[in-house]
Amino acid sequence: MKIAVYGASGYQGKLVLAELAHRNIDMLLAGRNAKRLREAAATVGTADTLQRVADTDDHDALVAAFRGCDAVINCAGPFTSSGPAVVRAAIAAGCHYVDTAGEQLYTKAVFDTFAGAAERAGVTVIPATNDGCVPGDLVAHLIAERVQPIEEITVSHFVVGGVGFSRGSLRSAVDTMDTIKAGGLSYDDGDWRIGIPARLAAVTLPDAPQPTEMVKCPLSEVVTIPRHVPVRHVESLVDAAVGAQLGTPLTPQIIDSLPEGPAQEDRRTQRFTYLVDAIGHDGRTARGTVRGHDTYGSTAVIAVEAARRLVADGAEPGVLAPAQAYDPTSFLAFLAPHGISWTISVSAARRTDPAGNAQENRRLRPT
Known part of the structure; x- marks a missing residue:
C-alpha cells in the first residue's frame, strides 16, 4: 500500500x-x-x-x-x-x-x-x-437507524482551548468569506439552498447550565448527511465566538506573518464537542455527541x-x-484510542429543540 x-x-x-x-x-x-x-x-x-x-x-x-x-x-x-x-x-x-x-x-x-x-x-x-465531518456523518447514520423518519437535523460545533487556526485554514476562510458570512448551505425539502436563516440561535451543551449562542456556519455535514439519511432539513451551526474568529477579515500579509499553526502543547489542551441533534416525525428526539481534543491531529x-x-x-x-463508504460503528471504534468518544441518546415523544425548548409536533410534509 x-x-x-x-x-x-x-x-x-x-x-x-x-x-x-x-x-x-x-x-x-x-x-x-x-x-x-x-x-x-x-x-x-x-x-x-x-x-x-x-x-x-x-x-x-x-x-x-x-x-x-x-x-x-x-x-x-x-x-x-x-x-x-x-x-x-x-x-x-x-x-x-x-x-x-x-x-x-x-x-x-x-x-x-x-x-x-x-x-x-x-x-x-x-x-x-476531517475531525468534524467524518464522526458527525457516521453518528448521524447511527441516529437514523434508531429514529425514523427524521424531520430535521442540526449539527453544532463547539471548540474550546488555546488553539488558533493554521495559515492554511485562514487562507481557506478568506477564500470562502462570502459563504461564511452568508451562513452557507442548508438542506431543505430535497435540495441544498443558501440564504436560509438558522432555525436556532442557541444550543445547550450536555450538562451546561445555559444555552450557548450560535451562528450558522458552512459545515460539510450538511452536504454529506442527506445522501444517506432521509431527512427534510439539515443545518449547521458553530458557537458565536468561533464564528467571529472565522469572519475576521485578514490580508495575505497578516496571514503570512502568523505562525504556521498551533503549537503542539496548545493542540493538546484544546477540546471539541460536536452535536448532531435530530427530531423525528413521531416527536422523538435524538442527540449524538462527539468529544475529542486536537482538531488538526484528529x-x-x-x-x-x-x-x-x-x-x-x-x-x-x-x-x-x-x-x-465505511461501517460507522467500526470507524468510530477505531477513533476511541485516539481520544475521540461518541454517544447517542434518544428521548421519548415529548419534543424539545437543541436549545431545550419544548415544541409542538409537526407533521412531515412530503417532498
Missing part, C-alpha cells in the same frame, strides 16, 4: 505524514515546491521517502506524481480554488482520494462534478475526511484511516459520504 500526500509540506500535511510514518504506511510526498517537500520529509523523519513536484495547474504532472500510488490524501488548501485539479488527477491516475477540506461548497462541488468520472475509473472519492488520524480503509477494504466507486 502506498499513499500519496499532496500538500505534504503544509501544516496539516506534515501531521498526516507523521501519522503515516507512525503506522508504517508507505508514502509519497507531493506538492508545488521541491525545497519545502525536502524540509517536510526531514521534519517527520522520512527524508528518504519519494518526493514528486507538481503544481495544480499542470494536470499531466499531477497524474504522473500519483502514478503507482493506491490513494491520495489532499491537504493543500484553499480547496475551493485548487482542490478540483487534485481530485481530477487522482481519478486519472486510478487512485482513491480523500482530503482534509472544511470548505462546504467545495465538498458539494466534488459530489456534483466527479461522481461519474470516479465510477468509471473504479475509484472512491471522499471529501472532507484530522490527520481520520484522513489516514479513511484512505487506508479504501485501499485495504474497498468501497463502492464514486463520490461517497463517509457513512456510505
Whole structure:
C-alpha cells in the first residue's frame, strides 16, 4: 500500500505524514515546491521517502506524481480554488482520494462534478475526511437507524482551548468569506439552498447550565448527511465566538506573518464537542455527541484511516459520504484510542429543540 500526500509540506500535511510514518504506511510526498517537500520529509523523519513536484495547474504532472500510488490524501488548501485539479488527477491516475477540506461548497462541488468520472475509473472519492465531518456523518447514520423518519437535523460545533487556526485554514476562510458570512448551505425539502436563516440561535451543551449562542456556519455535514439519511432539513451551526474568529477579515500579509499553526502543547489542551441533534416525525428526539481534543491531529488520524480503509477494504466507486463508504460503528471504534468518544441518546415523544425548548409536533410534509 502506498499513499500519496499532496500538500505534504503544509501544516496539516506534515501531521498526516507523521501519522503515516507512525503506522508504517508507505508514502509519497507531493506538492508545488521541491525545497519545502525536502524540509517536510526531514521534519517527520522520512527524508528518504519519494518526493514528486507538481503544481495544480499542470494536470499531466499531477497524474504522473500519483502514478503507482493506491490513494491520495489532499491537504493543500484553499480547496475551493485548487482542490478540483487534485481530485481530477487522482481519478486519472486510478487512485482513491480523500482530503482534509472544511470548505462546504467545495465538498458539494466534488459530489456534483466527479461522481461519474470516479465510477468509471473504479475509484472512491471522499471529501472532507476531517475531525468534524467524518464522526458527525457516521453518528448521524447511527441516529437514523434508531429514529425514523427524521424531520430535521442540526449539527453544532463547539471548540474550546488555546488553539488558533493554521495559515492554511485562514487562507481557506478568506477564500470562502462570502459563504461564511452568508451562513452557507442548508438542506431543505430535497435540495441544498443558501440564504436560509438558522432555525436556532442557541444550543445547550450536555450538562451546561445555559444555552450557548450560535451562528450558522458552512459545515460539510450538511452536504454529506442527506445522501444517506432521509431527512427534510439539515443545518449547521458553530458557537458565536468561533464564528467571529472565522469572519475576521485578514490580508495575505497578516496571514503570512502568523505562525504556521498551533503549537503542539496548545493542540493538546484544546477540546471539541460536536452535536448532531435530530427530531423525528413521531416527536422523538435524538442527540449524538462527539468529544475529542486536537482538531488538526484528529484530522490527520481520520484522513489516514479513511484512505487506508479504501485501499485495504474497498468501497463502492464514486463520490461517497463517509457513512456510505465505511461501517460507522467500526470507524468510530477505531477513533476511541485516539481520544475521540461518541454517544447517542434518544428521548421519548415529548419534543424539545437543541436549545431545550419544548415544541409542538409537526407533521412531515412530503417532498
